[in-house]
Amino acid sequence: MSEPMPQANHEAPPRLPTDWKGQAMQKRISSRYASERRFRLIGLSAIVMSVGFLAFLLISMLSAGISGFTRTEIAVTFDFPKAPIMVDPAMLDSANADRLLSNANLPAVTMQAARTALGKKGEDLLSPSAWVNVREAIKNDPGILQRVETLSLPASTEIDIAAKGDGTEEAETAYARLDEAGLVSSHLNMDFLTSSDATDPSQVGIWGALKGSLLTMGVTLLLSFPVGVLAALYLEEYAPQNRWTDMIEVSINNLAAVPSIIFGLLGLAIFLNVMHMPRSAALVGGLTLALMTMPVIVIAGRNAIKAVPPSIRDAALGIGASPVQVVFHHVLPLALPGIMTGTIIGMARALGETAPLLMIGMRAFIASPPGGITDPATVLPVQIFLWSDEVSRGFVEKTSAAIIVLLVFLLSMNSIAIYLRNKFEKRW
Amino acid sequence: MSGIAIVTMVLGLGIIAWLSARAKATRLAQAGASPVPNTRTETGAHKAVSRPILHSLPVYHGWYAALWVLGPALLFLSIWANVMPGLVTDRVLQDPAAASLPTEGFARSAILGEARNLALGDSNVAFDTRAKALVEPYRQANNFYSSGGGIVALMLAFAGGAYAFTRIRPDFRARTRVERVVMMTLLVASLIAIITTVGIVASLLWESMRFFSMVNPVDFLFGTKWSPQSAAMGYGNEDAFGAVPLFWGTIFIGAIIAMIVAIPLGLMSAIYLTQYAKPAARAWLKPILEVLAGVPTVVYGYFAALTIAPNMRDFAAWVGISNASSESALAAGLVMGVMIIPFVSSMADDSINSVPQSMRDGSLAMGATPSETIKQVLIPAALPGVVGGVLLAVSRAIGETMIVVMAAGLAANMTLNPFASVTTVTTQIVQLLTGDQEFDSAKTLAAFALGLVLFIVTLLLNIVALQVVKRYREAYE
Numbered sequence: 001m002s003e004p005m006p007q008a009n010h011e012a013p014p015r016l017p018t019d020w021k022g023q024a025m026q027k028r029i030s031s032r033y034a035s036e037r038r039f040r041l042i043g044l045s046a047i048v049m050s051v052g053f054l055a056f057l058l059i060s061m062l063s064a065g066i067s068g069f070t071r072t073e074i075a076v077t078f079d080f081p082k083a084p085i086m087v088d089p090a091m092l093d094s095a096n097a098d099r100l101l102s103n104a105n106l107p108a109v110t111m112q113a114a115r116t117a118l119g120k121k122g123e124d125l126l127s128p129s130a131w132v133n134v135r136e137a138i139k140n141d142p143g144i145l146q147r148v149e150t151l152s153l154p155a156s157t158e159i160d161i162a163a164k165g166d167g168t169e170e171a172e173t174a175y176a177r178l179d180e181a182g183l184v185s186s187h188l189n190m191d192f193l194t195s196s197d198a199t200d201p202s203q204v205g206i207w208g209a210l211k212g213s214l215l216t217m218g219v220t221l222l223l224s225f226p227v228g229v230l231a232a233l234y235l236e237e238y239a240p241q242n243r244w245t246d247m248i249e250v251s252i253n254n255l256a257a258v259p260s261i262i263f264g265l266l267g268l269a270i271f272l273n274v275m276h277m278p279r280s281a282a283l284v285g286g287l288t289l290a291l292m293t294m295p296v297i298v299i300a301g302r303n304a305i306k307a308v309p310p311s312i313r314d315a316a317l318g319i320g321a322s323p324v325q326v327v328f329h330h331v332l333p334l335a336l337p338g339i340m341t342g343t344i345i346g347m348a349r350a351l352g353e354t355a356p357l358l359m360i361g362m363r364a365f366i367a368s369p370p371g372g373i374t375d376p377a378t379v380l381p382v383q384i385f386l387w388s389d390e391v392s393r394g395f396v397e398k399t400s401a402a403i404i405v406l407l408v409f410l411l412s413m414n415s416i417a418i419y420l421r422n423k424f425e426k427r428w
Numbered sequence: 429m430s431g432i433a434i435v436t437m438v439l440g441l442g443i444i445a446w447l448s449a450r451a452k453a454t455r456l457a458q459a460g461a462s463p464v465p466n467t468r469t470e471t472g473a474h475k476a477v478s479r480p481i482l483h484s485l486p487v488y489h490g491w492y493a494a495l496w497v498l499g500p501a502l503l504f505l506s507i508w509a510n511v512m513p514g515l516v517t518d519r520v521l522q523d524p525a526a527a528s529l530p531t532e533g534f535a536r537s538a539i540l541g542e543a544r545n546l547a548l549g550d551s552n553v554a555f556d557t558r559a560k561a562l563v564e565p566y567r568q569a570n571n572f573y574s575s576g577g578g579i580v581a582l583m584l585a586f587a588g589g590a591y592a593f594t595r596i597r598p599d600f601r602a603r604t605r606v607e608r609v610v611m612m613t614l615l616v617a618s619l620i621a622i623i624t625t626v627g628i629v630a631s632l633l634w635e636s637m638r639f640f641s642m643v644n645p646v647d648f649l650f651g652t653k654w655s656p657q658s659a660a661m662g663y664g665n666e667d668a669f670g671a672v673p674l675f676w677g678t679i680f681i682g683a684i685i686a687m688i689v690a691i692p693l694g695l696m697s698a699i700y701l702t703q704y705a706k707p708a709a710r711a712w713l714k715p716i717l718e719v720l721a722g723v724p725t726v727v728y729g730y731f732a733a734l735t736i737a738p739n740m741r742d743f744a745a746w747v748g749i750s751n752a753s754s755e756s757a758l759a760a761g762l763v764m765g766v767m768i769i770p771f772v773s774s775m776a777d778d779s780i781n782s783v784p785q786s787m788r789d790g791s792l793a794m795g796a797t798p799s800e801t802i803k804q805v806l807i808p809a810a811l812p813g814v815v816g817g818v819l820l821a822v823s824r825a826i827g828e829t830m831i832v833v834m835a836a837g838l839a840a841n842m843t844l845n846p847f848a849s850v851t852t853v854t855t856q857i858v859q860l861l862t863g864d865q866e867f868d869s870a871k872t873l874a875a876f877a878l879g880l881v882l883f884i885v886t887l888l889l890n891i892v893a894l895q896v897v898k899r900y901r902e903a904y905e
């Protein structure tokens with residue numbers, strides 16, 4: 001600096017050295033340190049609040065849903081020899097047991113036994129589908145038809161809720177009476193994992209929705225993975241710098257940010273109304289979600305391909321590989337773990353997606369698991385949405401239980417992605 | 429012949445072509461190589477020796493032949509599958525049994541559809557006797573065209589294979605041809621993104637145009653009364669499709685309440701994680717925060733409706749607000765804010781991290797405490813990035829559907845009271861499209877107009893946000 005010092009400085013009073021030990025300065029420093037601590041505390045509490053909210057959400061879902069995996073059962077004594085079952089036990093070993101038993105009037109037999117065992121209106125304490133359990137018991141051991149047998153049958157929704165401590169007064173007293181008689185027990189509800197949607201909460205299961213989800217995800221993966229990877233390879237390795245490439249890049253980046261419900265509108269307008277594909281089918285759901293997942297895979301794929309060092313390409317080109325051989329023999333295998341990670345994350349997002357599937361009609365009541373990708377189906381998140389709308393109180397725990405299943409799937413997919421990333425990630 | 433059988437046969441032919449063409453090329457290579465002594469003929473004959481003789485590796489000849497078998501045949505089959513139903517129907521209509529069909533379109537196609545289902549075995553109950561009479565002609569026509577198509581496809585496969593097979597010669601550039609097809613496939617795959625975008629824009633625009641031919645766009649964009657039900661019940665379209673209350677509800681929940689939650693929590697979390705937390709804690713806390721973004725929105729919606737909303741209503745009653753709704757804007761906005769925290773936090777994280785270390789060091793060296801450095805140096809420097817992140821978060825929040833469908837109400841109110849019920853664009857789209865499905869009513873088409881508005885707004889927000897972030901990154905690079 002060759003400029004002369006400003007004139008004003010000459011007239012300023014001589015500066016005293018700062019008195020760090022002085023009272024004013026100490027006070028100032030301590031207040032600055034206090035503000036530092038406050039700020040740090042605010043940051044920590046922001047984290048704690050966020051994590052605490054997550055914990056609150058998970059714990060409240062877990063506590064509300066864990067009881068959905070158990071069911072209350074009531075012991076009912078059946079006097080089979082006296083019951084009007086016109087079935088020869090010897091015939092029941094054969095394959096037509098179902099047909100024989102469908103004529104055996106089991107619902108009436110069950111009702112009668114319930115009335116005898118549990119008093120008047122005893123059948124109201126049992127689930128409407130209790131006779132199915134009786135049928136299964138007979139099929140497992142036809143011998144019980146010759147003796148008096150006590151079977152444990154699922155209780156009605158009201159009793160089930162009362163057993164879990166949240167029932168109506170009437171149901172609570174009925175449950176207390178049963179409990180005193182030692183008739184009730186709590187069991188793991190395997191039917192919840194193996195049956196499909198029903199109107200009565202004591203009979204619902206998630207298998208139908210889960211199978212719909214798996215079929216939909218299958219279609220999504222089959223379409224979005226190859227297209228996504230090939231598009232990523234083209235854009236990263238071969239695309240010339242021109243207006244077309246720019247347009248492709250812009251549209252992929254925009255598609256990744258388009259709200260999911262817009263994809264649902266697209267599916268509704270194009271796949272259903274123009275192409276007349278079957279409504280509510282896993283095929284249409286999978287197509288719609290594939291369009292949504294593809295940009296995610298392209299973006300993840302491009303990052304993974306970009307991370308492969310150019311020296312690999314140069315080396316392969318140098319010993320005479322063609323550009324296609326360079327990419328498919330060397331770049332793609334090296335980038336694959338990264339692409340897989342991105343794909344799993346994209347698939348996890350698609351698995352939790354609800355809104356676009358509502359648009360294409362996957363919210364129908366589906367009482368049997370779909371047989372193929374063109375059958376009407378529903379998926380797990382939509383099933384959760386449908387159950388959350390139900391008035392019956394029995395659905396609350398079923399909804400939370402279904403949420404637990406969904407979260408288990410999502411968290412395990414994400415953990416696999418993180419594991420893959422950590423195991424195969426290479427720093428060049 | 430069923431479609432699957434034909435496709436399987438074509439695929440089988442493809443495999444045969446691949447194997448035989450490769451074998452022929454290998455033989456050519458060995459024949460060419462045999463006069464040359466002292467080479468690795470046993471182990472890697474075609475690889476090591478063929479190079480001077482054969483232009484391409486035998487496997488490329490295999491692929492070349494397989495492509496010639498599969499390409500034309502599968503292309504023909506996919507066209508045929510779309511053309512065939514029309515041809516079958518034409519042939520059935522020429523049948524004498526079809527003369528008795530009603531000429532009116534709907535009844536006619538219903539009977540034809542029934543006959544088709546019977547003929548193909550999709551159902552076995554006929555409601556109309558005229559359909560029963562058409563089953564046999566239908567089956568005949570169907571068999572005629574499907575076996576005809578199958579035969580043509582197989583002939584195409586054979587012809588393609590034969591053509592490719594005759595072209596296998598040592599100097600034939602099979603690899604170049606195959607790689608050209610590979611490049612075409614790559615290009616087509618990347619064009620699907622453009623096709624999707626065009627599909628979205630076209631379908632939204634097309635259905636919106638139909639809507640705007642019934643409802644004045646000005647009334648839609650600036651009207652303040654939203655009651656599509658009354659329009660559906662025949663009270664006319666005027667005054668029923670004013671979307672301003674929806675826009676307000678969307679902004680109120682997504683851009684105001686959710687951001688009041690997400691910006692402070694997300695920003696402070698990012699600051700704590702980048703500036704204060706120990707690396708070990710950071711390694712744990714960051715993924716945990718990301719789990720918040722991975723929870724499906726339907727779970728958040730259920731949580732908001734079941735746990736948060738009743739508590740909010742009780743809280744409002746306790747404070748003394750009388751008309752609190754159990755579907756309050758506050759419950760939906762609060763939960764949406766929590767969902768957005770990881771987005772804000774990771775964007776803020778990125779932009780704080782890309783502030784040059786020298787700026788931070790300079791401030792600390794002047795005697796500023798870390799919090800003073802953050803507040804007076806880092807945040808102002810990172811501000812554009814943070815703003816970009818917030819814009820992206822807003823675009824995400826206003827497009828979010830399930831939380832508001834489950835926790836926000838359906839009443840189109842324009843209110844500033846967070847305990848009252850408001851409705852949003854996405855809620856109404858779901859509401860309009862999940863009832864009856866006649867596609868000519870203004871009620872269902874309104875959903876597409878709302879979708880178009882949503883699409884345009886989120887697109888603009890994203891473009892602006894990316895521009896802001898990009899310009900800011902360039903400032904420090």
